Amino acid sequence: PLALVNHFLPEAYNLHLTLVATKPNFTGKLVAHFARNSLYVYDEPEPVVLQLHAHNLVITSAVAACDGLTDRAQVTYDKAAQIATLTLPSVFSALPAFNMTLDYIGKTNQIGTYQDPTHGVFKTNYLDSKTGRASNAIIATHTQPVFARTIFPCIDEVNYKQPITLTVTTDARFQVISNTGVRDTVVAADGLTKTVSFKRTPPIATTVFGLVAGDLEYSILPKLFTSVDARPSTLPVRVYTLVGELAAATYALSVAAAVLPKLVEMFQQPYPLDKLDFVALPFLSDGAMENWGCVTVQAQHLLTHDATHKAIRDIVAHELVHQWMGNMVSFDSWGDLWLNEAFATWLGTQVLGTDDTYNWLLRMHEMEALMDHDARPDARSIHQSRCVHSVHTTHDALDPHAYQRGIYALRMLANLMQRGVSDDCSVMMRGVSKFLAANRFKSVKLTDLWTALHPMCGDDVLALMHTATRVPGLPVVHVAVQEDKVVAEQHRFLGDYSAEELDLEDVPYYLPLNVRLHDGSVVNWALSDRKTVLDVRAEDIATFNTNRTGYYRVRYTRALCGPVTQAIACGMLSIADLIALASDCSTYIGWRFQTADDLWMFMSVVNAMAAPDHVLCWSALNIALSSVQELHKSLRQFGGSEVLAAFNRWVADFTDKMHAKINWNTAYDLSDSREVYTDELEARSALMLMGMKSEKYQAVAQGLYKNLVHGPDRSVPRQLLAATIGVTCHTASTTEYNHIVAMIKSAVDVAPHTNASVHEVQTAVLSCMGYAARDELVTATLDFVAAHIDATLIELALVGLQSGGSKAWHRVWDWFVSHYDEW
Ligand SMILES: [Zn+2]
Known part of the structure; x- marks a missing residue:
């Protein structure tokens, strides 16, 4: 419902704005056609009251006219509510409609820095690079969410749409652009100004009215x-x-x-x-x-x-x-802005897709961060975080969390409707297309969209969107085998907490399980309750949540380990499948509720990635290796020597296989700095550091090190600096070690050979010198720290020492106690 009281409502705006770049104000003339508001009933003639939003506008004249009847309206302002009230004599109340002409003055906001908010009509001056002219100007508008009312008196509400016919008089040299095409341009006799008339718009929300005039x-x-x-x-x-x-x-x-x-x-x-x-x-x-x-x-x-x-x-x-x-078609409440924005990003990602999942892969990191956020006990649902209160800026109206959740909810919906695996959304778009045709130029409610899609997919659309928008947090689906049957059971995933101990509700979500089978087919079972038994044999399952189209995590028991890792090893999983598996399995490593099954599953997944037929996915490998390194670190500190020795043997074997699987390059061409292969480089770096004791990786590091010292330019990626220096240090002689340490001072000479800064080279040397394994070099590193103890970041020099195992740590401790006895 409209917040304003109106006996008559404006049904079309004819707006003439005069914009002069050198003046702090603009002038406007609005002719609005008002027709009787059918919701307002009265028996006797009474004064006509019209309320329009107006802010920072001074109305200098308000005249109503119809069939020879002309009269001035009384104008009063409610500044706090940003409303101008126009009152006409009661004779107008008998009319079906009339025109109201308003002359007014508005304020042009001067913008000079990024801190100045661009609201209403705003102006910027600039110096152009072509002519060097400093008098260039741009006058533009920004109406979302509530600034149309600073441009012309109007009903400035998202659910009120009327056509606008705009005319602009401004500097003759300006380009003038608005929502529709130009109908007519007339240059004044003096040649200094021109008047541009635009075609009438269809019914338009004031929030997407736009005008730009300038050089x-x-x-x-x-x-x-x-x-x-x-x-x-x-x-x-x-x-x-x-x-x-x-x-x-x-x-x-x-x-x-x-x-x-x-x-x-x-x-x-x-x-x-x-x-x-x-x-x-x-x-x-x-x-x-x-x-x-x-x-x-x-x-x-x-x-x-x-x-x-x-x-x-x-x-x-x-x-x-x-x-x-x-x-x-617009949404009639600010509370639905999240959907408007999420839909634009969801379909934008779809339409840019060069293959099935390519653009979604680019969003995987974002999805991962969102999942971490939603694992927190205080995570809110879309419904809880959407805007329901007063809106002063777009920022108020759009909760970034609701927006991001919305993107993945829509993706899940499209895949549910498709009943398939790929990011094809044609079924959902057929529904959206009908919905748009039926609501052309109207404003709608969010639920109207779900209801329109509902017949295409049965009850699932409403059920899925209900839990996706109303239930907070993130589910985890446990996949287990009970009495020869595969059972999927869901719970809210709360990181290191359980719903029970936090006294939180563990409401089941509606989840499309999208299971890829070993015969290549995909079955989309819905999990709508706590638990479901699937009509499938465990050995036929390749992976759940195919292509990670569902917004949830999956946790497998050991019984599924064989079939899933076999699918990885024989190369039947997609890149998105692999990323999902690596990231889900990594989540449970070091987790408070980690079980032997989690560890077993994780290690099996990592092992399968080294299989000769497995097609490597760098992102998945990188995710998995981070957890392997964490695991290694905690075993070094808390594991017994036998466990650690076994793990070290596994590392040696694994890195050996990976060395054989990957092409090892020692000179890169980094001239195109925009190329994105961060995940690959980070994974290579992790492998080099893990394989430090192997001659094969030492040879890779030496090759890179040679290029770092001698060039060519931009041949060593910054992501490999630490591994290059660390692994080289590990086997370094005293002379080599001294040469590496001297690089802290001579970093400026080697920096051009990488795409790293001088500071990054220095930090890499500092944080890797501790990898030097020879006894006298451990002493040298400790002496170096003692001699530079006041230097910034000097503690980094101790980092590499942890690779030396407990023996090195004892040395650091002895050294620490003898140097810093006050502790
Ligand atoms: Zn947008």
Whole structure:
């Protein structure tokens, strides 16, 4: 319901704004068509009361007119509520409709730093690189969530949508952009100003009204064809930039060209307006704003000289999705903003997919961090964290946790509806497409969407979205074998706590189990209660939660270990499967409730990765190796010597197999610093440090070390610095050791041979000198620390000593006691 009281409601806004870059104010003339509000009933004629949102606006004249009847309205303001009340004589109450003309003055906010909030109408000056002209100006608007009311008097609520017909008078040299295409431009006789009229918009939420006028250049796509039902249409798509920055717009434009036709096809709906513009602004508080047909983005999030740029790709796709879902059909409450945003990111990730799961793989780290967050006892559900109170900025309305959870809930829903494994969302999109067609230009409730999807998938949609939005936290599915049957049982996962001891409810979630079988098929059983018995033999199971499409963790008992590790070893799991397995199994290592089964399963998974037929997944290997290193560290401190010796034998065997499996390169080409293979390099580094005692890894380290000292330039990745120096130190003679330590002073000479900074080289040397194994070098390291005890980070030099086992630790302790007797 509307918060305002109105006998009549505005049904269309005709807005004329006059923007002068050198003035602190702008002027506006609004002609609004008001029609009787059917919800308001009265018997006798009475004064007509109209309430409009208005903030920092001074109305200088308010005149109502209909069929020769003209009268002034009385204007009063409620500043705190940001409302202007217009009162007309009772004669107007008998009319079905009338026009109201308001003249007013508004404030232009001057923006000079990133701290200045870009609200309402705001202005920036800039010096361009092309002409060196300092008088360039940009005037732009930012209406989300409640700033349209600082631009024109209106009903500024998310659920109230009316068409806007905009006219702008401004400097003749400015580019002027708004939601729709230009109908007409008239330059004044003096040539100094021009008046640009835009086409009438469809019903539009005030939050996605947008206007930019200023010294800008643009690039336009040659010709973009989009087609629904073989009805092709061409759409002008432009990117506007500051003068001189146009060359950096190419990438964003190419992403839009690739994504738009795909979205038209997925939505089965033409792009809803007659043109689409992106405008790169020097300042924008929310980073990017999906104004309908006039998307504004802070320049560094849109412009690049790179040939590819993931963050820009993501933003462009996200904002394009909004043009249909969020703008053409909008949500009628700020409480649903999480879904609007999550949907844009979910579908943006889908549409950018170059293969089934590629873009989701790039999000795996984000998903992992979210799962860690949701394992906390104080984790909230989407429903609990969504905004229900007053909204002053977009930041208030959008809870980042609800938004991220929403992305994975939608992904889980799409896969449930697909009844399949891949990240194909065609079934869900058929439902979304119908939903959009039925609600074109309207505002809807979140539940309307679930209800629309419901018939395509039975009860599952409502059940899944209910627990995904209402139940806090994260489930873990235990997979066990009982009496020859595979049993899946779920509980809330709370890290080192149990729901019982925290007195928290352990509500079952609705979970699609998505089980990959050894024959290659995938079966999507739903777990809707605490526990379910599956009609499958344990030996047929390859993995649960195929492609990690479900938002939950899986924990296997030892009975499943054989079939799962066999699937890893023979290469039948996807990369996403492997990441899920590695990360789930790692979670239970060092866990308070860790069992022998967890350890068994984890070690088996790691072993299977060394199998000759296993296709290596660096991300999964990296996750697993971190836990192996943690395990090794705790065994060194708490394990008995026999256990430690057995583990060391396993490490030697495992690293030996991995050495044979992996191509070991000693010179990299790091000229393209944007290339992402962090996981690979981190995994290689872990293997080198684990395999330090093996001549094979020593040879790898020596090769890298030679390049570090002598070049070529940018040939040693920063992620391998510590392993290179540590392993070289391990077998170093006194001369070599002294040479390595001297690198702390001469780091500036070797830094060009890596992509690391001088400081990173120094830190690597400092934290690796302790790996030197010879007795006299352990003494040398301890002496070095004593001599530089006041130096920053000097304690790092002790790090490597732990690799020497308990003997070295005793030496450190003796040394510590003799030097620092006051302790
Ligand atoms: Zn968005």
